[in-house]
Amino acid sequence: AQTVTQSQPEMSVQEAETVTLSCTYDTSENNYYLFWYKQPPSRQMILVIRQEAYKQQNATENRFSVNFQKAAKSFSLKISDSQLGDTAMYFCAFMMDSNYQLIWGAGTKLIIKP
Amino acid sequence: DTAVSQTPKYLVTQMGNDKSIKCEQNLGHDTMYWYKQDSKKFLKIMFSYNNKELIINETVPNRFSPKSPDKAHLNLHINSLELGDSAVYFCASSRQLGSSEQYFGPGTRLTVT
Numbered sequence: 001a002q003t004v005t006q007s008q009p010e011m012s013v014q015e016a017e018t019v020t021l022s023c024t025y026d027t028s029e030n031n032y033y034l035f036w037y038k039q040p041p042s043r044q045m046i047l048v049i050r051q052e053a054y055k056q057q058n059a060t061e062n063r064f065s066v067n068f069q070k071a072a073k074s075f076s077l078k079i080s081d082s083q084l085g086d087t088a089m090y091f092c093a094f095m096m097d098s099n100y101q102l103i104w105g106a107g108t109k110l111i112i113k114p
Numbered sequence: 115d116t117a118v119s120q121t122p123k124y125l126v127t128q129m130g131n132d133k134s135i136k137c138e139q140n141l142g143h144d145t146m147y148w149y150k151q152d153s154k155k156f157l158k159i160m161f162s163y164n165n166k167e168l169i170i171n172e173t174v175p176n177r178f179s180p181k182s183p184d185k186a187h188l189n190l191h192i193n194s195l196e197l198g199d200s201a202v203y204f205c206a207s208s209r210q211l212g213s214s215e216q217y218f219g220p221g222t223r224l225t226v227t
Binding site for chain 2: 037039042043044045046047050089091101102104106107
């Protein structure tokens with residue numbers, strides 16, 4: 001069975017700092033997708049970034065980038081120049097190419113301090 | 115324009131009641147989902163519908179019944195509500211079954227007293 005582990009329940013950094021959230025997963029599949037979702041206090045679930053496992057290049061979306069290590073089954077999210085609006089729960093999620101179910105991590109609560 | 119909308123946003127009700135949560139997407143997607151997020155923030159899929167047909171029915175009590183009148187709507191009806199049903203329920207949609215991106219609604223916080 002596929003599992004997703006986020007080992008950091010909570011993190012806090014100062015505004016403008018860089019922060020990295022960790023995520024590891026377990027699968028025997030070769031083709032899959034990985035995602036980071038953000039859930040701010042408003043509760044809306046927002047897709048931050050996604051990575052296709054067949055792509056070696058790490059995905060980047062503005063201040064958000066990932067470090068995808070397929071062999072190590074690691075998918076960390078780096079937030080550069082953090083902003084107060086980045087304060088949220090961040091969820092790592094996994095989806096197999098052959099299956100449409102999102103498997104979720106437990107989430108990391110990120111607090112950006114002014 | 116809200117892509118995936120849910121009503122109501124908040125729902126407080128007593129044990130034993132029957133309630134419904136509505137979901138609508140205007141993205142033209144074929145597949146819709148219901149997730150439950152518990153007090154520890156863990157998300158678990160409950161149902162998935164593809165073109166109005168049930169695809170996933172994870173081990174949820176049969177008190178929960180999804181209804182899809184058309185592919186833009188997936189409503190969740192809950193009978194005989196229990197305290198343990200208190201959670202945030204998210205609706206989501208994706209372009210088609212197996213699409214890698216899912217778009218989420220704002221969530222409905224259900225509190226059973």
